[in-house]
Amino acid sequence: MLDRTTTARLLYAVSRGDAGHAERLLGAAPDLDEDLRSVLVGLVRDGSTPERTARALGDALNDVGAEKDVVNECYRAAFYLGDRWAELSENPLYAYFLANRAGGVLHKWPHYFPIYHRHLERFRGRPVRVLEIGVYRGGGLAMWRQYFGPEAVIVGADIDEAAARATAGRFVVELGDQSDPAFLRRLHERHGPFDVVIDDGGHTMEQQIVTAQTLFPLINDGGVLLVEDTHTSYWPAFGGGLGAEGSFTTWATRRVDDLNAQHHRDLDRTSVWANELGGMHFYDSVVVFDRERRFRSFDEVAGGSSYILADQVSERIAVESAAERERVREELAVVRERSERLEAQLRDAGTATPGAAADPVLEERLLAARAERSDLLSRLESTERAAAERAAAVDVLTDRLAATEEKLRLLERSVSWRVTSPLRAVRRRTGRR
Numbered sequence: 001m002l003d004r005t006t007t008a009r010l011l012y013a014v015s016r017g018d019a020g021h022a023e024r025l026l027g028a029a030p031d032l033d034e035d036l037r038s039v040l041v042g043l044v045r046d047g048s049t050p051e052r053t054a055r056a057l058g059d060a061l062n063d064v065g066a067e068k069d070v071v072n073e074c075y076r077a078a079f080y081l082g083d084r085w086a087e088l089s090e091n092p093l094y095a096y097f098l099a100n101r102a103g104g105v106l107h108k109w110p111h112y113f114p115i116y117h118r119h120l121e122r123f124r125g126r127p128v129r130v131l132e133i134g135v136y137r138g139g140g141l142a143m144w145r146q147y148f149g150p151e152a153v154i155v156g157a158d159i160d161e162a163a164a165r166a167t168a169g170r171f172v173v174e175l176g177d178q179s180d181p182a183f184l185r186r187l188h189e190r191h192g193p194f195d196v197v198i199d200d201g202g203h204t205m206e207q208q209i210v211t212a213q214t215l216f217p218l219i220n221d222g223g224v225l226l227v228e229d230t231h232t233s234y235w236p237a238f239g240g241g242l243g244a245e246g247s248f249t250t251w252a253t254r255r256v257d258d259l260n261a262q263h264h265r266d267l268d269r270t271s272v273w274a275n276e277l278g279g280m281h282f283y284d285s286v287v288v289f290d291r292e293r294r295f296r297s298f299d300e301v302a303g304g305s306s307y308i309l310a311d312q313v314s315e316r317i318a319v320e321s322a323a324e325r326e327r328v329r330e331e332l333a334v335v336r337e338r339s340e341r342l343e344a345q346l347r348d349a350g351t352a353t354p355g356a357a358a359d360p361v362l363e364e365r366l367l368a369a370r371a372e373r374s375d376l377l378s379r380l381e382s383t384e385r386a387a388a389e390r391a392a393a394v395d396v397l398t399d400r401l402a403a404t405e406e407k408l409r410l411l412e413r414s415v416s417w418r419v420t421s422p423l424r425a426v427r428r429r430t431g432r433r
């Protein structure tokens with residue numbers, strides 16, 4: 001197989017367009033399977049752009065299970081030999097990453113930067129609470145501080161004491177295991193509720209699922225949970241595998257049913273996922289969950305010609321009946337309060353003089369207030385009934401209008417209408433019917 005040094009030299013030759021040198025390097029590479037050698041030689045001879053050649057080399061090596069670092073170098077070279085890096089250069093997180101030569105160790109997949117920026121930009125410069133699970137030596141925390149600004153509260157969590165030592169005096173880092181829901185709830189109680197939770201911890205299936213299940217319901221409305229390195233869902237060493245039942249990706253895709261829960265009777269509409277998950281965004285190795293208090297979705301028709309008649313009528317009826325209902329409700333509230341006050345006075349009078357009959361004057365007033373209340377209640381009921389009847393009448397009108405429109409449309413499309421069109425035009429001009 002290709003070693004890292006030969007790969008680096010090979011990629012350098014490719015970057016300079018020196019196919020001859022690249023071929024000589026491949027020819028001299030020891031321990032290289034002959035079939036693979038000829039595939040790789042074919043690729044460097046291909047005459048493609050350096051970017052495409054580097055990418056094709058990466059694909060070929062990936063296919064035969066070459067070392068991850070070797071494949072990574074090919075794809076990294078392909079990226080920088082192409083033109084996409086220029087877009088990335090405008091990303092503030094990437095700029096920070098590149099400039100961070102002597103700061104804390106920061107190990108990132110550069111394609112995460114646009115994802116972060118897309119979902120987190122709106123929190124910048126605001127007093128938000130950010131939790132990063134998985135601190136390592138604090139490089140990420142320092143980047144988030146710079147990105148979110150001085151008003152943000154940035155908290156880290158890690159299982160390793162070295163993370164807390166490395167960041168002591170600069171950041172709050174709580175020690176604990178992210179697969180322990182009690183630890184996660186403590187984080188929320190001490191430092192939350194969070195607006196942003198970034199899971200860059202141990203990346204096992206259990207850790208990612210428990211963290212999402214425990215922390216998503218506790219995130220602020222409008223906040224996000226961003227789970228990194230979800231490619232571990234495909235790696236058996238982390239409990240993943242293609243289509244694996246217990247993988248984080250499988251678990252996350254099930255949340256799509258929650259997003260659509262109201263559209264199938266067998267789906268649970270009561271869970272936090274069905275009510276507070278605004279959307280999910282799946283990327284290569286990253287999943288973002290938006291926390292959003294949702295209303296039940298509904299459809300509505302706007303436009304068309306109904307505005308000519310039906311909408312105006314129904315709008316007026318709706319406004320009138322709403323005003324009437326409101327008036328009756330207000331009156332009812334006043335009468336209800338009056339009758340409660342009277343009832344209390346009556347009770348007090350009875351307690352003050354045990355055995356004595358309740359005050360007859362008060363009792364009479366109470367009876368009157370009760371009668372008034374029940375009268376208003378029945379008025380409220382009949383107002384509501386009348387509103388429903390008027391709405392039904394509007395429905396009938398609307399249906400009639402729609403049927404007329406449909407007839408007109410059919411008529412306009414019909415052959416005879418088109419055939420007689422010149423005749424009608426002449427009649428219009430001559431004024432004859």
Ligand SMILES: C[S@@+](CC[C@H](N)C(=O)[O-])C[C@H]1O[C@@H](n2cnc3c(N)ncnc32)[C@H](O)[C@@H]1O
Pocket residue numbers: 105106107132133134135136137138139140141157158159160163176177178179200201202203207
């Ligand atoms: C990839 S590093 C984090 C890098 C950091 N986010 C950065 O950007 O610099 C992963 C970290 O997760 C921590 N970790 C691993 N398992 C964990 C667990 N069960 N609970 C909390 N942290 C864990 C490791 O100790 C390690 O520091």
